[in-house]
Amino acid sequence: MAYFAKLKYFRQLSDGASLNKPGNNRLIGYCVAYVVLIVHLITGIGESQAVLGYSIYSNTDISFISYFTVYLLSVTLTAPRLKELPLNYKTRSRYILANLYIVIAAFAILAMAVWITIYECLRAFYPVEYFSTQNSTYAVENIYPGINAYLVIFFRMIVVPACAIILSRLRGKKLWLGSIVFVICVIILAYMPVLVLDSMAGRGGIYQVANSNALFAIDILPLGWVYVVVYALLTVAVVVGSIAIVFKNEHPSEL
Amino acid sequence: MNALEIRNLTVDFGDFAIRDMNLDIKRGAVTGLVGRNGAGKSTLIKTIMRQQPAMGSILYDGKRFAEHEVEILSQTACVFDSPHFSLNVKIKVLKRAFAALYPKFNLQMFDELCAKFNLPQDKKINKFSIGMQRKLCIIIALCQSPELLILDEPTSGIDPVDRAEVVSLLQQFMLDENHTILFSTHITEDLDKIADYIVMMENGKILLDEDKITLTERYRLVSVGQMTDELKAVAIGVKENAFGYTFITDKPVEGEGIVTKVPTVEEIFVYLSNYSLG
Numbered sequence: 083m084a085y086f087a088k089l090k091y092f093r094q095l096s097d098g099a100s101l102n103k104p105g106n107n108r109l110i111g112y113c114v115a116y117v118v119l120i121v122h123l124i125t126g127i128g129e130s131q132a133v134l135g136y137s138i139y140s141n142t143d144i145s146f147i148s149y150f151t152v153y154l155l156s157v158t159l160t161a162p163r164l165k166e167l168p169l170n171y172k173t174r175s176r177y178i179l180a181n182l183y184i185v186i187a188a189f190a191i192l193a194m195a196v197w198i199t200i201y202e203c204l205r206a207f208y209p210v211e212y213f214s215t216q217n218s219t220y221a222v223e224n225i226y227p228g229i230n231a232y233l234v235i236f237f238r239m240i241v242v243p244a245c246a247i248i249l250s251r252l253r254g255k256k257l258w259l260g261s262i263v264f265v266i267c268v269i270i271l272a273y274m275p276v277l278v279l280d281s282m283a284g285r286g287g288i289y290q291v292a293n294s295n296a297l298f299a300i301d302i303l304p305l306g307w308v309y310v311v312v313y314a315l316l317t318v319a320v321v322v323g324s325i326a327i328v329f330k331n332e333h334p335s336e337l
Numbered sequence: 338m339n340a341l342e343i344r345n346l347t348v349d350f351g352d353f354a355i356r357d358m359n360l361d362i363k364r365g366a367v368t369g370l371v372g373r374n375g376a377g378k379s380t381l382i383k384t385i386m387r388q389q390p391a392m393g394s395i396l397y398d399g400k401r402f403a404e405h406e407v408e409i410l411s412q413t414a415c416v417f418d419s420p421h422f423s424l425n426v427k428i429k430v431l432k433r434a435f436a437a438l439y440p441k442f443n444l445q446m447f448d449e450l451c452a453k454f455n456l457p458q459d460k461k462i463n464k465f466s467i468g469m470q471r472k473l474c475i476i477i478a479l480c481q482s483p484e485l486l487i488l489d490e491p492t493s494g495i496d497p498v499d500r501a502e503v504v505s506l507l508q509q510f511m512l513d514e515n516h517t518i519l520f521s522t523h524i525t526e527d528l529d530k531i532a533d534y535i536v537m538m539e540n541g542k543i544l545l546d547e548d549k550i551t552l553t554e555r556y557r558l559v560s561v562g563q564m565t566d567e568l569k570a571v572a573i574g575v576k577e578n579a580f581g582y583t584f585i586t587d588k589p590v591e592g593e594g595i596v597t598k599v600p601t602v603e604e605i606f607v608y609l610s611n612y613s614l615g
Contacts, residue, residue: 091434095422162388163421167438168411334403337384337391 089184092177096161145242148189152182152243156250160331171332178328182247190239197235201226228301230310235297237310241317242268247324251331271313338399340364340485340517341385346393348380348541355380355541357393362534364398365514367507369528369549370521371606372538378521379418381538382489385519386415397485411441414483416474416491424463428456428473441482450476450506454499468494475503479510486510487519492527504530525603535602539613549602556585558600558608568595574608584608 159178167174205226213225227235245264252260300306341362348355355377362368372378383389387402395402397409415421422431428451436442451458454472462470475491486507492500504527510516511531522528528535528549535552537545545552561568562581569575572584585600585608600608 088437091437094426094430094434095438161421162383162386162417165387166410166413166415166421168407168440169438170406334387334406335390336403337387337393337395 089177089181092164092167093155093159093181095163095167096158145193145238148186148193148239148243149246151189152185153246153250155185156182156247160250165332171334172329175329175332178332179247179325182243182324186240186243189243190236193239194232194236197227198232225298227298230300230306231298233310234300234313237313237317238271241313241320244317244320244324248320248327251327267316271316338364339396340398341519342394342396342399343385344394344396346381346384346391346395348377348384348389348391350380353377353380353541355384355391358541358543360536360543360546362517362519364517365511366533367511367518367520367531368534368536369525369532369602370519370536370538371523371525371528371602372521372544373610375540376538377541378538379489380541382415382417382487382519382521385487386413386417411439412484413487414478414481414485415487416471416478416489418489418493420462420470420474422462424470425461427461428458431462431477432458435477435480439481443480443482447476447480450479454502466494468496468499471495472499472503475506479506484515485517485519489521490523491520492522492524500524500527507531525601525606528602532602535605537606537609539610544609544613545605552605553599553602555587556600556605557587557590557597558585558604559583559590560596562594574611576608576611 156178159181164174164178169177210225245267249257249260249264300309339361341360343358343360343362346355346358346360353375358381370378370381380389384391385395397405397413400409402409422434426434432444432447435447436444448458451473454469454476456465456469456473456476462473465473471491471494475488478486478488488507492503495503507518507520508531511518518531520528520532532549534548535545536543547555556573559568559572560581560583564572564575564582568582568584568590571586571588571590572582573586575582575584585605590597
């Protein structure tokens with residue numbers, strides 16, 4: 083308990099006012115860009131069809147809420163006050179990362195618990211067979227997520243806010259480059275199951291997207307697990323990167 | 338022994354820079370840092386507190402920061418020009434946080450000083466006036482039991498009665514001969530009371546670094562009705578007013594109609610700044 087109390091006090095001493103500094107205007111940019119991206123993905127690619135057709139629970143990407151929370155907290159934890167505490171940089175970095183990853187883990191576990199409960203209850207009450215009897219041209223195999231989709235959603239809950247830790251520590255050109263790479267990766271990862279895996283399966287990406295939930299297709303495609311592995315590796319890489327950048331940033335200069 | 342040894346310090350912002358600065362802050366003394374707005378005082382303090390990237394070297398009590406990080410940080414406390422902690426908490430919450438993270442935090446002293454300065458501990462910090470927030474910052478810094486206390490404009494915004502109390506607290510702090518204060522201020526009246534050394538900055542450079550007694554003994558403030566060529570040759574920072582001219586000088590001047598007196602730190606600062614600006 084003492085450790086968690088120290089983490090709380092460490093967070094309390096960070097400078098909340100740092101969020102109001104001019105450099106953090108970019109946060110508004112992130113909010114707008116990311117929300118636009120999410121809305122585009124939801125409304126533009128099948129989701130609207132799915133909502134009208136078979137998708138019972140929309141696969142809305144709520145990881146962006148975690149992203150913004152972690153971004154704000156991460157910026158706060160760069161507060162100058164924390165560099166005055168009588169801690170060495172390794173302890174300070176560990177406190178920072180513990181605070182951030184507790185939030186990330188709590189959000190991921192909570193979101194997964196809600197998701198799994200909802201989907202599995204729906205599956206129990208409205209099995210796939212129920213939809214098969216309806217008069218529709220749409221396929222129903224991927225109306226519910228399987229283990230692959232659950233894993234990917236869980237990884238996304240980790241990797242997206244972990245990116246926020248990295249981006250909150252970048253400045254200038256590196257920040258711009260990092261932001262562009264981040265948005266491109268979000269788009270690629272959102273399209274990948276349908277444009278790559280689904281096409282590889284010979285079913286035609288667009289057809290599958292229009293049918294139902296794109297992400298859930300990875301549970302019925304032969305190479306769907308590849309997507310899970312890629313996402314897992316990416317998650318590990320980004321988490322390691324976020325740890326490395328915090329330690330690097332907190333390391334005292336040779337001055 | 339110096340509390341701080343700054344060598345070849347360079348901080349470059351493009352439009353403003355501190356270049357190759359060398360400065361020693363004597364241990365057991367109060368050093369007043371004066372300069373106009375934008376002279377580089379806050380930049381220097383932020384650099385000393387490792388919050389500003391820079392080149393050069395700073396030794397803390399003869400030690401390098403990278404090798405003695407925790408030791409140096411536990412012996413140093415700083416009051417910046419704005420509070421460096423969340424304002425959206427009550428003082429008692431902040432007290433617990435500082436007590437948990439600073440092993441030498443003096444809780445009894447904290448309670449006594451909060452009572453003395455009328456700072457209720459069950460009130461949120463953002464409900465206090467700027468002056469009260471500054472007093473709280475000073476109390477927190479003192480309660481960390483530091484050996485080196487760095488203050489950036491600590492008394493600005495504080496009413497005269499409390500300012501006198503704060504200066505008195507700093508004088509008490511200096512009763513321990515191992516304690517050191519680096520004190521940046523515009524209120525040079527405070528420096529007249531407690532400073533042992535004066536460092537004057539202008540445009541990122543040190544104009545003057547002298548002990549206060551030598552400084553005030555060296556210069557004289559001169560008032561004269563007419564400027565002669567002899568006076569012009571020795572005058573520093575000449576100002577014209579309705580009655581004639583005033584300036585400071587480090588050379589002896591005598592003559593009819595010439596009035597001299599010992600200048601205050603503020604007068605030395607004003608005339609030297611005037612001189613350096615041409």
